[in-house]
Amino acid sequence: MLFDLDALPTASRYKLLTATVVPRPIAWVVTQDAAGVRNAAPYSFFNVFGSDPPIIGLGVGNRPSGLPKDTMANILATGEFTICLVTEATLPGMNITAADFPAGVDEIAQASLATLPSTKVAPPRLADSPVAMECTLFQTVTLGASHSLVLGQVRAMHVRDEAVMDVERCYIDSPALGLVGRMHGAGWYARLDDRLEVKRVSAAQLAAKAEG
Template identity: 50%
Template structure:
């Protein structure tokens, strides 16, 4: 079956992409508006893009009601954000911040999620997430009506001590993090289990 993406309605394009590009890591992003209001929301159009410098890319879709989502507006206006990786233990809290509330509502306070100050950027970190990347925007590309892709540089990374095997060599106990990822369809997620390994050919 050939799908001409230019000829398909937007909702069908979305379904094809999200049903095939899986699993997708989740960027649970905190931002801060110019007036100081904090925002939190998860995004699964996300991944790391390189390490010299360490970069991430996040695709932020439009809000049907307001155009640019609060996360996009805040990053475009301040250039700062924090990406948290989502563990199975934090899944319900992450999902709570998907709530559709006005921009002046702090989703973190609304959901009762603990935060702590970041080290190098203004938006706070989610205290119970074992991995967080403090980021500054390198570039933003508006790819469609109110749809934006943000490329950010990670200025510092936080990893909970219990998951650091060897800090000097950068060894992390990845399976122990129990990160979840986004799958197909409405509300489907996956655990990071049932792993296998392949040796790279010489």
């Protein structure tokens, strides 16, 4: 089936993209407004885009009214945020923070989430997340009428001790993090405990194999 995204309405494009680009990692973004009121919300338009400098990206939509979501407004106001990664155990709390609370409501209190202080940015991190990234705003890119791309520079990372295999080499036991990914629809997620390994090959190895 061919879908012509140039001809489809925005809602249909959204459905096609979000039902096929799966599973997506989830950034649970913690921000503060200029008065220090804390905010948390999940964003699955999220990935890593570079390591020198270390850059992550978030696709943040506007509210239906056209006004920016609190996460976007707070990042633009303060230039700081933390990204906490999501496990099955933290999904219920994450889901509460996805509700459309008005600006000025402490969503971390609404979801009864425990926090720990960050070291380089003002927004705290969520204590039950196995990974937290302290970020500063690197750049924003307006993506048409509906979304903006927020690029953030990761200044520090906290990784749960049990998942750190070798601190000197920065070896992390990824499966031990217990992260979940976002799937299709409004409420589907995936556990990441069914893996397969495919070893990388070089062009030279492939050429040698072809020669027999």
